[in-house]
Amino acid sequence: MPTRFSHPDHPPGVALKRIPLRKAAVLFIATVCLCLCGLLYLQLEQSRRHDLSLAQVASSNLTRAMAQQAEDTFMKADLVLTSLVDWIQADGFGPAQRPRLQQTFARRVLALDQLHGILLFDQKGQWVVTSFENLPRGAGVADREYFKYHQQNVSSVAHIGPAIRSRENGEWIIPVSKRINDRNGHFQGVLLAGIKMSYFDQFFKSFNLDDSGSMFLGLTDGTLLARRPFVEAQIGASLSQNEIFQKFLPLTTSGNAMFTSIIDGVTRLYGYRQLEAYPLVVAAASSTESILAGWYDTAFRSSLIVALVLLGVGLFGWVFIHQVRVGERVESDLRRAQEALELIATHDSLTGLANRRLFERALDIEFGRGARQASPLSLIMLDIDYFKRYNDTYGHVVGDHCLAEVARALKSCCHRKADLAVRYGGEEFAVLLPDTDLHGAMTIAEQIRRSVIDKNISHTGSPNGYVTVSLGCYSFVPSGRDSMDVFVERADAALYQAKHSGRNRVATLSMAGGAEALMRSDR
Numbered sequence: 001m002p003t004r005f006s007h008p009d010h011p012p013g014v015a016l017k018r019i020p021l022r023k024a025a026v027l028f029i030a031t032v033c034l035c036l037c038g039l040l041y042l043q044l045e046q047s048r049r050h051d052l053s054l055a056q057v058a059s060s061n062l063t064r065a066m067a068q069q070a071e072d073t074f075m076k077a078d079l080v081l082t083s084l085v086d087w088i089q090a091d092g093f094g095p096a097q098r099p100r101l102q103q104t105f106a107r108r109v110l111a112l113d114q115l116h117g118i119l120l121f122d123q124k125g126q127w128v129v130t131s132f133e134n135l136p137r138g139a140g141v142a143d144r145e146y147f148k149y150h151q152q153n154v155s156s157v158a159h160i161g162p163a164i165r166s167r168e169n170g171e172w173i174i175p176v177s178k179r180i181n182d183r184n185g186h187f188q189g190v191l192l193a194g195i196k197m198s199y200f201d202q203f204f205k206s207f208n209l210d211d212s213g214s215m216f217l218g219l220t221d222g223t224l225l226a227r228r229p230f231v232e233a234q235i236g237a238s239l240s241q242n243e244i245f246q247k248f249l250p251l252t253t254s255g256n257a258m259f260t261s262i263i264d265g266v267t268r269l270y271g272y273r274q275l276e277a278y279p280l281v282v283a284a285a286s287s288t289e290s291i292l293a294g295w296y297d298t299a300f301r302s303s304l305i306v307a308l309v310l311l312g313v314g315l316f317g318w319v320f321i322h323q324v325r326v327g328e329r330v331e332s333d334l335r336r337a338q339e340a341l342e343l344i345a346t347h348d349s350l351t352g353l354a355n356r357r358l359f360e361r362a363l364d365i366e367f368g369r370g371a372r373q374a375s376p377l378s379l380i381m382l383d384i385d386y387f388k389r390y391n392d393t394y395g396h397v398v399g400d401h402c403l404a405e406v407a408r409a410l411k412s413c414c415h416r417k418a419d420l421a422v423r424y425g426g427e428e429f430a431v432l433l434p435d436t437d438l439h440g441a442m443t444i445a446e447q448i449r450r451s452v453i454d455k456n457i458s459h460t461g462s463p464n465g466y467v468t469v470s471l472g473c474y475s476f477v478p479s480g481r482d483s484m485d486v487f488v489e490r491a492d493a494a495l496y497q498a499k500h501s502g503r504n505r506v507a508t509l510s511m512a513g514g515a516e517a518l519m520r521s522d523r
Contacts, residue, residue, distance in 0.1 A: 389461030
C-alpha cells in the first residue's frame with residue numbers, strides 16, 4: 001500500500017529533487033558554442049569595420065589628391081586661355097597677328113604637358129590659328145558642343161565640355177574653351193585648349209589600385225570625361241543614374257559610399273569630391289573584395305579554428321552526455337533496485353502490506369505529529385479466527401491464500417493515504433489510523449470485519465463455517481512522552497478481549513475514570 005513513510009532520512013511531504021544533469025550539460029555546451037560563435041562574429045565584424053574605415057580614409061585622401069590635381073590642370077589651362085583671350089580681344093586675330101599668335105600658342109602648349117593644343121575658331125567655327133604648324137582642313141567645329149555653348153552664352157567663364165576626338169590627329173581630349181567677343185560684345189569666335197585624356201590616364205595609373213578598382217573624372221551632370229580602367233566605349237557615357245550623383249552629391253560635395261557600379265557591376269567603396277572652382281567631380285574606388293581580402297583570410301582562419309574548437313566541444317559534449325545517459329540508466333537501475341529492496345525491507349512479500357519495520361517507523365513519526373498537532377491516533381489489531389485449524393485442514397499453501405485475501409479486505413477499507421495496513425506477524429494484522437478517534441477506528445474495524453465475511457472464505461474448522469476475524473481498537477492523543485510498546489499492548493489487549501469474548505467481533509479499550517473500560521461490537 002502506498003505510504004508517505006518512504007525514506008528514513010527525509011521528512012514526510014518533502015520531494016527529493018535531482019539536478020537534470022543531461023539537460024544542464026546540453027545547455028552548457030550549447031551556451032559555450034553560441035558564445036564562441038558570438039565572440040567570433042563580434043571579432044570579425046569589428047575587424048571588418050576597421051578595414052573598411054581604413055579604406056574610407058585612404059579613399060578620401062586619394063580623391064582629395066585627384067581633386068587637387070584636376071583643379072590645377074584645368075586652372076593652368078584656364079589661365080592660359082584667359083591671358084590669350086584678353087590679347088586677342090584687344091589686338092584682334094587678323095592676318096598680321098596670326099603668325100605671332102601661332103608661335104605663342106605653340107610655346108604655351110610646350111610649357112604645359114597636359115595640353116594637346118590651343119585652337120582659335122572664328123564666328124563660323126572655322127580654324128583661324130592653332131598651336132600646330134599646319135591648319136587642319138575640314139568643315140570646322142560649328143557642330144561641336146562647346147562652340148554651340150559659346151554662341152548661345154555671353155559668359156566669359158571657361159567652359160569644360162564632354163570629351164571629344166581631336167579632328168587634328170584623332171586623340172581624345174577634354175575641351176576647355178572661352179568665348180571671344182568684339183569691342184561691342186558680339187560673338188567673334190572661340191578659343192579652345194584641349195587637355196589630353198592620356199594625361200589623366202597617366203595620372204590615374206600613378207596610384208596603386210587593385211585590378212577591380214576604378215577612378216573617374218566627370219562633369220557634375222554625370223558625363224564621364226576620363227576613367228581608369230580606360231574603356232573607349234564608355235567615354236562620354238552618362239553617370240547621372242550613379243548613386244554618387246543621385247544620392248550623395250545633392251547632400252554633400254565629398255564623402256564615401258559603397259554601392260555596385262552601373263558600368264561594370266562591381267561593388268566598390270567610393271570616395272568622391274566635387275571641385276570648388278569647376279563643374280567637375282572626381283571619384284576613386286576600391287573593390288570590396290580587395291579591401292576585405294585580408295579580412296576574408298583572417299575570417300577563414302579564425303572560423304576554421306573556432307570550427308575545430310566547436311567540433312572538439314561537440315565531441316566532448318557527446319561523450320559526456322553519453323556517459324551521463326549511461327550514468328542515469330545505472331542510477332535508474334540502482335534506484336529501482338533500491339526501491340525493490342526498500343519494498344522488501346518494509347513490506348510483507350506474501351500480502352503486500354507493510355511489515356513491522358515500517359510499522360515502527362510510522363509509529364515514531366505519527367507519535368511526534370500527533371503530539372505537535374494534539375490529534376488522536378488509533379490502532380486496530382486483528383487476528384484471523386481459528387487460523388491454526390485452517391492451516392491444519394487446508395494446508396499452508398491455501399493458508400497463504402487466505403492471508404492474502406484477508407490483506408486485500410484490509411486494504412480495501414483503508415481509504416486514506418495516511419492509513420497504514422500492516423502484517424504484524426503470522427495471522428495477526430494491524431491498521432494504524434492517524435488523526436482518527438476511537439469512533440472512527442471502530443467504524444473502520446467493523447468495515448474490515450464485514451469485508452472479510454463478505455469474501456465467504458470456507459473454513460470448516462470455524463463454528464461459522466467461513467473465515468472471520470477478531471479486532472481490537474485503541475485510540476489516544478499522544479503527549480510526546482508516550483511508549484509505543486504500551487500503545488500496541490493496549491490495542492493487543494482489546495484484540496485479546498475480542499477473541500476471549502467469542503471472536504468475530506470488534507472490541508475497544510479506552511481510558512475512563514482512570515480505569516480501562518471494555519466495549520464490544522458483534523454485529
